[in-house]
Amino acid sequence: MARASRNRTLQVSEAEKPLLRQRLLLPKDISGSNFTDRTIHGNLLDTLQKLPDEFADLVIIDPPYNLSKDFGSMKFDALSHEDYAFYLQSWFPAVCRKLKPHGSLYICGDWRSAGILQAAMEEELHLLNRITWQREKGRGAMRNWKNALEDIWFGVKDKRHYTFNVADVKMKRKVLAPYRKDGLPKDWNETDEGKFRDTYPSNFWDDLCVPFWSMPENTEHPTQKPEKLIAKLILASSNPGDMVFDPLLGSGTTSVVAKKLGRHFCGVEISEDYCFMAEKRLIMAESDKRIQGLADGIFWERNSQPLPNKQDGNNTKEE
Ligand SMILES: C[S@@+](CC[C@H](N)C(=O)[O-])C[C@H]1O[C@@H](n2cnc3c(N)ncnc32)[C@H](O)[C@@H]1O
Known part of the structure; x- marks a missing residue:
C-alpha cells in the first residue's frame, strides 16, 4: 500500500541492512574504549560485564514499562510488582556502576511502577526529582482515567557535585500578563511573533x-521518545564532549540527540532491527543536526510544528 505523502516515518530497506550491520559492535568485541560513539547489538546483561565501570557522565534509561509489549525480537510480559522489582534489580545497580562519580542518571516509567522506580533510585543514587511528562497521547478507557502521563526520575551520584546547565534548558513561553516597569517590559521580550519570556x-x-x-x-519503534525530551536531559545534565550511555537504546534517540549536541554516546539494544534504525538515524544526524522544538538554543512551547527546509535555518520556532 502506498504511504501518505506527509508520512516521514524512517524506513530501512533490505539493501541498506548489510552496511548498517557492519557499523554495529557485538558485546564479545568490546575492548578498551572502542564502544565510544557506537551501538552495541546485544543483550544488556552480557554487555554490562564487558563495559568498564565509571565511563559515563550521563545515563538515560527508558526501560520496558511493566506492560505487555512487543518489541519485535523481544516481548515483554507484564509482571507482578515483586517480579518487576526483581527484573529491575537484575541490571539497574550494574548500570549505576557505569556512572562516573559526578554523573547523573534519568530513568523513565509510568505510574504503575513509580514506587518500585523510586525505591531503586534511592537505593543506588541521590534522588533529586521526578519529572512528570504529559505526553497527551494515551489509550482512552471506559472505566478508568486515560493515562497520559509518564515519569522521568532524576538522580545523581554526588549531590554536592553534578552538572546542571539550567540556562541551556530555559523555555520560551508566550507572556499572558505583559507587565511593564517604567514603561519597559518586565522580564519579557517583544518580538515580531509576539511577547515571549x-x-x-x-x-x-x-x-x-x-x-x-x-x-x-x-520510526516504527513502538515506544520511541521525542528527541526534544532527550535534548532537555542531555543539555541540562552533560557538557559538550561528555559520554552519554543508554543501556536500552530502542530506535537510537539518546545516541542521535547526543551526537547532534556534540556529546559522545554509547547505546545497547537487543533487536537488530532497532539497531538498524539507530544507525540510519546516526548517519542522517551527520548532515542534519536539527531537533524539532529546539531553535537557536531555546526550547519553544511545542515540538509538533514542522521543521523548515534545511536551507531555511537551523531549526523552527513553534506555535
Ligand atoms: C522502551 S524501549 C526504548 C525506546 C527508546 N527510548 C527510543 O526512543 O526508541 C526499550 C528497548 O529496550 C530493548 N531491550 C529490552 N531488553 C533488553 C536487553 N536485555 N538488552 C538490550 N536491549 C533490551 C527493547 O528491544 C526496546 O527497544
Whole structure:
C-alpha cells in the first residue's frame, strides 16, 4: 500500500541492512574504549560485564514499562510488582556502576511502577526529582482515567557535585500578563511573533508530544521518545564532549540527540532491527543536526510544528 505523502516515518530497506550491520559492535568485541560513539547489538546483561565501570557522565534509561509489549525480537510480559522489582534489580545497580562519580542518571516509567522506580533510585543514587511528562497521547478507557502521563526520575551520584546547565534548558513561553516597569517590559521580550519570556524549566513538562508519522524523527519503534525530551536531559545534565550511555537504546534517540549536541554516546539494544534504525538515524544526524522544538538554543512551547527546509535555518520556532 502506498504511504501518505506527509508520512516521514524512517524506513530501512533490505539493501541498506548489510552496511548498517557492519557499523554495529557485538558485546564479545568490546575492548578498551572502542564502544565510544557506537551501538552495541546485544543483550544488556552480557554487555554490562564487558563495559568498564565509571565511563559515563550521563545515563538515560527508558526501560520496558511493566506492560505487555512487543518489541519485535523481544516481548515483554507484564509482571507482578515483586517480579518487576526483581527484573529491575537484575541490571539497574550494574548500570549505576557505569556512572562516573559526578554523573547523573534519568530513568523513565509510568505510574504503575513509580514506587518500585523510586525505591531503586534511592537505593543506588541521590534522588533529586521526578519529572512528570504529559505526553497527551494515551489509550482512552471506559472505566478508568486515560493515562497520559509518564515519569522521568532524576538522580545523581554526588549531590554536592553534578552538572546542571539550567540556562541551556530555559523555555520560551508566550507572556499572558505583559507587565511593564517604567514603561519597559518586565522580564519579557517583544518580538515580531509576539511577547515571549524565557522561563526556568519546572518538573512538569507539557510542551512535548510523542513522535508521530509526519515528524522526520519518527520510526516504527513502538515506544520511541521525542528527541526534544532527550535534548532537555542531555543539555541540562552533560557538557559538550561528555559520554552519554543508554543501556536500552530502542530506535537510537539518546545516541542521535547526543551526537547532534556534540556529546559522545554509547547505546545497547537487543533487536537488530532497532539497531538498524539507530544507525540510519546516526548517519542522517551527520548532515542534519536539527531537533524539532529546539531553535537557536531555546526550547519553544511545542515540538509538533514542522521543521523548515534545511536551507531555511537551523531549526523552527513553534506555535
Ligand atoms: C522502551 S524501549 C526504548 C525506546 C527508546 N527510548 C527510543 O526512543 O526508541 C526499550 C528497548 O529496550 C530493548 N531491550 C529490552 N531488553 C533488553 C536487553 N536485555 N538488552 C538490550 N536491549 C533490551 C527493547 O528491544 C526496546 O527497544
